[in-house]
Amino acid sequence: TRVHRIAAIPGDGIGPEVIEAALDVLDHLGRQSNAFRLEVERFDWGSKRYLREGALMPENGVAALRAFDAILFGAVGAPDVPDHVTLWGLRLAICQGLDQYANLRPTRILPGLSSPLSGVGPGDLDWLIVRENSEGEYAGQGGRSHRGQPHEVATETAIFTRAGVERIMRVAFSQARARPRKHLTVVTKSNAQRYGLVLWDEIAAEVATEFPDVTWDRMLVDAMTVRMTLDPGSLDTIVATNLHADILSDLAAALAGSIGIAPTANLNPERAAPSMFEPIHGSAFDITGKGVANPIGTFWSAAMMLGYLGETEAEARLMRAIEVVTSDPESRPRDLGGACSTAQVTARLCQAL
């Protein structure tokens, strides 16, 4: 039996609800199989710890995570802590600390769900967004001078390194190669952003020569929103900077019918450190504690984690069960037009396994 050590960080808001649901599912999957077993350790990091102890995680937090094979993350963010504190103090600290530089965001219309775009059905929107996850607009550089004075100036400096752009471009072309259509769209804004984004354009053209079997094209980020909306079938794999991809992936999730089901993988592709898997919906304090959170984004993230751990058969089984649940109006959570609680969705999913 293969043993995989998992760090679970439920975090804030509905994070614990969806993470416990996913851990139940993973447990169920593990017991069905003799092939693998997950050893899970839970960490109580997040906003409550911040309010209690002044830090979202302990100082050696990132180092402690290195002992695990993968990390399952819920959500972070609370009404009583500034968003930039929670984000930089936990999620970004982990992603950047473990150099999880490739963020994969698959988006498609699951069976039973529908796009807000008229005439767009399941086969018409099937994308993989590759988000640069270690630099760019999230590099953390910037500051404020003359605070509160009439001549106050604040800066946000986006940093793009050749090494950073080359490695994400290689991940993007490799991911495109592994998909049936083998097509990559490189998103920039090099007409306005003349330094870092022109570098993106140049490196895309260089790396493309290493992948002659992958077709590719370029889009400006603003025009990209138009193409996603008016011609979704023309897109396959997409690579963009940290901020551009953040914006495009929320739009993608909305166009695919729900932000509640969108998963994400923060990968350290060389496996020099563990990778982290999480739903993108956030902590959703308005429904916290009501037992109605939609756990499907976390299930999908857990499926990606299984694939990353080499448990591809369990991954496929879980994805099929997710599709059984979304297909059946009787099994869907409230935000997908059903009436099921988190526990009921989880039970249905375990039945479907």
Next chain:
Amino acid sequence: TRVHRIAAIPGDGIGPEVIEAALDVLDHLGRQSNAFRLEVERFDWGSKRYLREGALMPENGVAALRAFDAILFGAVGAPDVPDHVTLWGLRLAICQGLDQYANLRPTRILPGLSSPLSGVGPGDLDWLIVRENSEGEYAGQGGRSHRGQPHEVATETAIFTRAGVERIMRVAFSQARARPRKHLTVVTKSNAQRYGLVLWDEIAAEVATEFPDVTWDRMLVDAMTVRMTLDPGSLDTIVATNLHADILSDLAAALAGSIGIAPTANLNPERAAPSMFEPIHGSAFDITGKGVANPIGTFWSAAMMLGYLGETEAEARLMRAIEVVTSDPESRPRDLGGACSTAQVTARLCQAL
């Protein structure tokens, strides 16, 4: 008779086709009225001039424009000149040189057009996007070091000044106040961008106290794309940074049924220098010279220009005529599902006036 001096800069691609169409319409409007007359001077600035003389406009170009009451701009960008050269050499040089810091982008579903969103009709999407147009991600600061080396680094520095944010926030709240719903949504990304975008949040709250009759809320730019797609009726006036608004306004135009009709006004609200009006569609070299360009975005921009010049009656007349044209399938250009050439659309519009 009031006389208004207009600088016309047709520019590249379909720019001259749509600008000549709009000048015909303006001429028609002027002859119908005894109240005003436009004196138009044309400038041959753009990519052809760059290829011939090494600059998109003369060195004293911006200064020359100060003599006019308003500027009507077509498009800039050509396949044989890098996009960042054309953009910074002409359009941004004018906007920044004349301190046109407020960029207004109205978006609504014109009669006869339809949104790609199912169930969304004309009354459901009526937005005014206010784009900061003088700093932020388009401040022009940044650079590249170690060019071509493995350790190359490129930076893009976004600059936010208290003065710059305060003035755009005041324009946004004033614009919101002038609309029936009196609601403003302030877009930032202050969870990730901790300096300039936190400053946006702070100044929004400060300026809001000057406009107690305007309601307002805050959105993160990524979640904003979801709200625009899933709940368009909840939005009215929107203010965002230069780059965020660039992305959101293209999405808005797509959701309203066509990027071909979207207009924009680059305003110097204090009238210390002339303002500039242009369609947002760009130079569209694929259809250049075929006589099929959609001139409606330029007509709408011309209507905004008339309003700015105080000719509000002519503005209203032109807007009504635009709606007559879009309502009638027989009058529409090709990209709106009709069969009309640029000249035919223009003739129909003059008839409707």
